[in-house]
Amino acid sequence: MKKILLIVLGSISLGLGVIGIFLPVIPTTPFLLLSLWLYMRSSKKLYNFVLTNKYLGPYVNDYISGKGIPIKAKKKAIFLIWLTIGFSTIFIIGKAILKVMLLSIATIVSAYIWTRKTRKVK
Structure with a gap:
């Protein structure tokens, strides 16, 4: 199962x-x-x-x-996370606690992505 x-x-x-x-x-x-x-x-x-x-x-x-994530991909992922979370917290979510939770998740995920090894582009 x-x-x-x-x-x-x-x-x-x-x-x-x-x-x-x-x-x-x-x-x-x-x-x-x-x-x-x-x-x-x-x-x-x-x-x-x-x-x-x-x-x-x-x-x-x-x-x-183990080569890492290209810096361009990191920036794009973090931008899109904040774009979607920002839109949701401003226009969709009404409760403050849910906004705090979403912003906390966005912060943690962004930090995780940013701290992963960066691949050197040749």
Whole structure:
């Protein structure tokens, strides 16, 4: 049962990552990394599919191999996080506690992304 749940969650995350390729508001790489993490614990076949896929692999291979994340990708991800969270907190969310929670999440995720190793672009 656990394996099936992990595969379903990984597939949802993979779907969101693929959508993020076409919609700049959704970050691609974090969803693909989450998919890999879930697939690593449930299906080596799906894990290898993402890593070797000619469209999806480039988003995650540098990070997985330890080379890091390109600075451009870091800046884009952080910008999009703050754009979407900012929009939500200003125009959609009414309760102050939810705004604080969203802003806290955005801060933590931004700090995490920024502190990951930066890949040197040649």
